[in-house]
Amino acid sequence: MPLPPEFTPEVICERSPREERLYTNFLEDDRMGESLFASNPWLEPPSYDKPLEWNTGKYWETTVARKHDYWRSIPLPQPTKDIRQMRHDLRSWGYCLIEDGMSEEQCFVLNERLVEQAAAEHRAGVALGSPFGQYVNTLVNKGDCFARCIEQDPEVVQAGPLIEQLANETLGDGWICYSFFAVSADPDCYPQRIHMDQGGLMPWLPPEAPVLLNTLYVLQDVDEHNGGTLIIPGSHRAMAMAGTGGTIGVLPPTINLEARAGTIMVFDGRLLHATGVNRTAKQRFVAIMAFTKPWLRQQENWVLSVRPEVLASASPKLLHRMGFQAVFNGGTVEGFGLNYVKGYVGDPMAVIKQFRLAIDAGEYKRVGVLGPNTSAAEMAVDFTLRSVMSAAKTAMGDAWMK
Numbered sequence: 025m026p027l028p029p030e031f032t033p034e035v036i037c038e039r040s041p042r043e044e045r046l047y048t049n050f051l052e053d054d055r056m057g058e059s060l061f062a063s064n065p066w067l068e069p070p071s072y073d074k075p076l077e078w079n080t081g082k083y084w085e086t087t088v089a090r091k092h093d094y095w096r097s098i099p100l101p102q103p104t105k106d107i108r109q110m111r112h113d114l115r116s117w118g119y120c121l122i123e124d125g126m127s128e129e130q131c132f133v134l135n136e137r138l139v140e141q142a143a144a145e146h147r148a149g150v151a152l153g154s155p156f157g158q159y160v161n162t163l164v165n166k167g168d169c170f171a172r173c174i175e176q177d178p179e180v181v182q183a184g185p186l187i188e189q190l191a192n193e194t195l196g197d198g199w200i201c202y203s204f205f206a207v208s209a210d211p212d213c214y215p216q217r218i219h220m221d222q223g224g225l226m227p228w229l230p231p232e233a234p235v236l237l238n239t240l241y242v243l244q245d246v247d248e249h250n251g252g253t254l255i256i257p258g259s260h261r262a263m264a265m266a267g268t269g270g271t272i273g274v275l276p277p278t279i280n281l282e283a284r285a286g287t288i289m290v291f292d293g294r295l296l297h298a299t300g301v302n303r304t305a306k307q308r309f310v311a312i313m314a315f316t317k318p319w320l321r322q323q324e325n326w327v328l329s330v331r332p333e334v335l336a337s338a339s340p341k342l343l344h345r346m347g348f349q350a351v352f353n354g355g356t357v358e359g360f361g362l363n364y365v366k367g368y369v370g371d372p373m374a375v376i377k378q379f380r381l382a383i384d385a386g387e388y389k390r391v392g393v394l395g396p397n398t399s400a401a402e403m404a405v406d407f408t409l410r411s412v413m414s415a416a417k418t419a420m421g422d423a424w425m426k
């Protein structure tokens with residue numbers, strides 16, 4: 025049967041000139057990116073198919089704050105254990121440094137496990153590279169110490185409770201983990217392009233607060249020599265002031281992060297930063313764990329990738345942080361999680377783990393086409409949803425559907 029002509033691709037196309045489209049101009053508006061580079065041409069990324077250029081004043085040619093002509097007399101964040109100072113630093117500069125966020129022993133354990141894993145992933149042919157170094161992804165699968173970092177367990181990361189408080193204040197209770205991976209700066213590679221971690225939300229840029237908060241675990245001392253993370257202090261404010269649809273003017277210069285192993289940098293999702301250039305002969309790693317609102321799509325899809333062994337022993341808190349806890353506006357499975365919206369840790373009406381276990385066992389039975397001719401035998405199929413709901417009802421008792 026022919027389509028009504030109004031529904032054919034030709035007519036739809038003819039009736040959709042750019043100036044009449046709903047929000048296309050807004051969605052494709054890159055005035056912010058264009059103005060960033062027009063006002064600050066030194067922030068243009070290098071060409072990855074040519075040798076890296078030096079002595080051109082680009083963003084990767086810098087040093088640590090205390091040696092930097094522009095920054096040395098400005099009181100940038102220093103490592104501290106005082107949460108009140110951290111709030112001030114996050115508001116003013118878009119980052120703070122947690123002194124001894126990991127104890128010496130905790131840092132040693134995490135670093136040893138990571139370095140071993142990274143080398144073995146090379147040997148196994150599963151290392152993921154980049155123009156600046158090596159990623160070691162999905163750390164939750166690569167050591168119990170990493171899973172416990174996601175839980176902010178103070179036995180593994182002693183500043184965990186403080187980090188949770190900062191995340192609660194920034195994102196609201198119920199935030200989840202966006203990803204947890206490590207990344208290296210390899211000798212004489214390129215710098216990463218300058219970016220903000222909540223760039224996925226563009227062109228929306230809410231000025232009031234970030235939608236993502238990041239933590240960077242300094243596992244080995246970092247400085248201007250080994251590619252300490254490049255940061256533009258205070259750039260989160262420039263981004264916030266520009267806001268959705270705004271433009272960026274001239275920014276101050278980058279610095280290399282200078283921090284001792286054991287420090288944890290907490291930073292605003294709007295802060296401009298990049299991996300620096302490692303000019304030593306030794307690969308150096310940092311680990312990165314970001315947090316976000318519970319409805320935002322996570323960077324790592326742990327619901328697919330977490331190992332069954334890790335899933336089997338995961339605490340309610342770890343499940344929640346990995347996105348195994350549905351909330352009304354995110355993560356439901358066949359609607360499970362829709363009708364009980366709090367999504368608190370361990371909430372039995374929203375834990376979706378059982379669906380993943382059923383998939384792993386090859387036993388997931390989804391509700392499909394049902395109708396007046398569906399047989400009694402087909403109706404009696406052991407739908408996974410039915411058993412999950414039944415278990416939730418039992419767990420909820422009198423609170424069911426209230």
Ligand SMILES: [Fe+2]
Binds near residue numbers: 220221
């Ligand atoms: Fe980043």
